[in-house]
Amino acid sequence: MLHQHIHHFEFDMENSQLFQFLAANNPSFFDYSPSNTTMHQSFSTSLEVSEITDTPSQQQRALAAMKNHKEAEKRRRERINSHLDHLRTLLPCNSKTDKASLLAKVVQRVKELKQQTSEITKLETVPSETDEITVLSTGGDYTGDTRLIFKASLCCEDRSDLIPDLVDILKSLHLKTLKAEMATLGGRTRNVLVVAADHKEHSIESIHFLQNSLRSLVDRSTSCNDRSKRRRGLDRRMMH
Amino acid sequence: MLHQHIHHFEFDMENSQLFQFLAANNPSFFDYSPSNTTMHQSFSTSLEVSEITDTPSQQQRALAAMKNHKEAEKRRRERINSHLDHLRTLLPCNSKTDKASLLAKVVQRVKELKQQTSEITKLETVPSETDEITVLSTGGDYTGDTRLIFKASLCCEDRSDLIPDLVDILKSLHLKTLKAEMATLGGRTRNVLVVAADHKEHSIESIHFLQNSLRSLVDRSTSCNDRSKRRRGLDRRMMH
DNA sequence: AGATACACGTGAACC
DNA sequence: TGGTTCACGTGTATC
Numbered sequence: 001m002l003h004q005h006i007h008h009f010e011f012d013m014e015n016s017q018l019f020q021f022l023a024a025n026n027p028s029f030f031d032y033s034p035s036n037t038t039m040h041q042s043f044s045t046s047l048e049v050s051e052i053t054d055t056p057s058q059q060q061r062a063l064a065a066m067k068n069h070k071e072a073e074k075r076r077r078e079r080i081n082s083h084l085d086h087l088r089t090l091l092p093c094n095s096k097t098d099k100a101s102l103l104a105k106v107v108q109r110v111k112e113l114k115q116q117t118s119e120i121t122k123l124e125t126v127p128s129e130t131d132e133i134t135v136l137s138t139g140g141d142y143t144g145d146t147r148l149i150f151k152a153s154l155c156c157e158d159r160s161d162l163i164p165d166l167v168d169i170l171k172s173l174h175l176k177t178l179k180a181e182m183a184t185l186g187g188r189t190r191n192v193l194v195v196a197a198d199h200k201e202h203s204i205e206s207i208h209f210l211q212n213s214l215r216s217l218v219d220r221s222t223s224c225n226d227r228s229k230r231r232r233g234l235d236r237r238m239m240h
Numbered sequence: 241m242l243h244q245h246i247h248h249f250e251f252d253m254e255n256s257q258l259f260q261f262l263a264a265n266n267p268s269f270f271d272y273s274p275s276n277t278t279m280h281q282s283f284s285t286s287l288e289v290s291e292i293t294d295t296p297s298q299q300q301r302a303l304a305a306m307k308n309h310k311e312a313e314k315r316r317r318e319r320i321n322s323h324l325d326h327l328r329t330l331l332p333c334n335s336k337t338d339k340a341s342l343l344a345k346v347v348q349r350v351k352e353l354k355q356q357t358s359e360i361t362k363l364e365t366v367p368s369e370t371d372e373i374t375v376l377s378t379g380g381d382y383t384g385d386t387r388l389i390f391k392a393s394l395c396c397e398d399r400s401d402l403i404p405d406l407v408d409i410l411k412s413l414h415l416k417t418l419k420a421e422m423a424t425l426g427g428r429t430r431n432v433l434v435v436a437a438d439h440k441e442h443s444i445e446s447i448h449f450l451q452n453s454l455r456s457l458v459d460r461s462t463s464c465n466d467r468s469k470r471r472r473g474l475d476r477r478m479m480h
Numbered sequence: 481a482g483a484t485a486c487a488c489g490t491g492a493a494c495c
Numbered sequence: 496t497g498g499t500t501c502a503c504g505t506g507t508a509t510c
Contacts, residue, residue: 065497070489072499076340077487083343090350098485100316103323106346110330113353181421305482310504312484317502338500 127188131156131222133214135207148197149178152210156218158189165220169213170195173206367428371396371462373454375447388437389418392450396458398429405460406431409453413446414438 084102088095091105133154156162170177170193179194197206324342328335331345373394396402410417410433419434437446 066490068498069491073489073501074487076500079340080343081487083340083347086347087343087350090347090354100319100323100485103320103327106350107323107326107330110327110346110350110353113350113357114330116353116357179423180425181423183419183421185420306505308483309506313486313504314502316485321502340500 127155127183127185127190131218133211133218135211150195150197150207150210152195152214153190153192154214154218155190156221158184158187159221162189162221165217166191169217173209174198367395367423367425367430371458373451373458375451390435390447390450392435392454393430393432394454394458395428395430396461398424398427399461402429402461405457409457410435413449
């Protein structure tokens with residue numbers, strides 16, 4: 001192949017200059033049509049004599065413009081690449097990950113973070129008036145943990161044995177409680193639990209089991225309305 | 241200028257082919273050194289006769305390789321650009337924002353979201369091992385409320401009359417409790433309160449009063465270590 | 481040796 | 496018209 005022996009070929013002479021030279025010094029070049037190429041036949045028809053008799057000042061201006069263009073394009077590339085490098089520092093990836101993969105990770109990360117924050121604000125612990133349960137697996141797990149982490153939230157009428165019932169559910173599902181938040185207000189309670197399942201394989205089943213169990217727990221709270229015996233986590237006096 | 245009249249010039253013949261043609265049909269070309277260019281003089285020295293006598297099959301293979309290369313590069317560009325387009329949909333920007341500005345926005349957004357989530361998790365209610373109190377006014381108050389909203393957090397050894405003491409403090413400072421979170425774990429408790437002061441004018445004084453009061457509260461917890469009489473907000477059984 | 485990724489210079493298009 | 500952005504084909508390096 002031709003270029004194997006042309007090492008370190010720095011093409012400092014612009015292609016346009018190459019064409020200028022060819023047009024000026026070898027006009028018959030464009031009449032040649034190699035059979036194994038698809039070069040347009042209309043190519044040489046638009047060439048005119050006036051085009052190859054530019055004054056030196058015109059040529060110099062064109063050359064300066066080309067230089068400007070070249071440098072501007074280089075600055076643009078550097079600007080883009082510096083942002084990409086910055087993104088590389090913000091994500092769990094080394095400096096050798098290629099641009100496309102990096103951008104794919106960025107897309108994924110932005111999505112995750114957006115959803116994370118919206119979920120967090122949605123899972124505030126102030127009880128609402130409507131019964132509700134949510135179970136969702138925390139997306140970003142960079143700890144290399146093989147366990148599956150859930151965030152489970154339930155909001156319902158408060159009752160004295162809600163917590164023991166909840167404990168029984170978690171025990172039966174072999175879930176460990178990593179963190180728990182509880183708020184009771186106006187006779188209603190909201191519990192937000194962060195729980196861990198030992199095996200990721202049964203993640204979907206665990207989620208559904210947990211959802212169903214919590215649903216029945218909430219239903220039980222609604223049916224047996226024992227407001228009088230309630231023991232609140234937060235004293236009523238705190239709410240003026 | 242030369243190219244002004246060469247419209248729609250589709251360079252279907254690859255440059256390498258151009259060079260091949262030049263080398264094969266116009267060997268004197270490379271001896272020409274335009275004075276206004278920096279083309280390397282060593283250019284033609286590496287050209288050998290064998291290079292320009294490729295067999296047709298070799299030329300065809302090279303042509304096929306070049307075509308592959310061209311198409312692969314196009315696929316790469318499309319891959320990158322599709323990710324960029326995806327990012328455009330995730331950020332507040334139209335489809336006309338240029339790549340560099342888009343990536344700048346992405347960098348900023350990722351930073352924001354990361355800090356947001358880390359701040360949120362920093363204010364989580366799981367008790368830490370070190371005593372600490374924080375009082376900060378919530379920056380974003382879009383409710384048009386004339387009241388000043390605080391977020392007050394304290395973490396200390398748990399004791400039975402911590403909540404009543406806390407209530408007394410809030411009462412004496414004329415603060416209303418909008419929201420309260422509490423978690424008790426391993427004998428330690430963390431309370432995160434959202435409280436409102438009626439008049440914004442005394443915001444700074446209120447913050448300092450509240451900080452000092454909470455500080456004394458925490459100190460009181462540390463001195464009278466009444467672990468046995470403690471009544472926990474979260475049952476110990478929940479933590480397996 | 482073939483596939484892949486990157487930087488480069490260039491023509492075109494849009495203000 | 497000059498400045499800026501983009502897609503493209505190409506040379507080169509790496510695996």
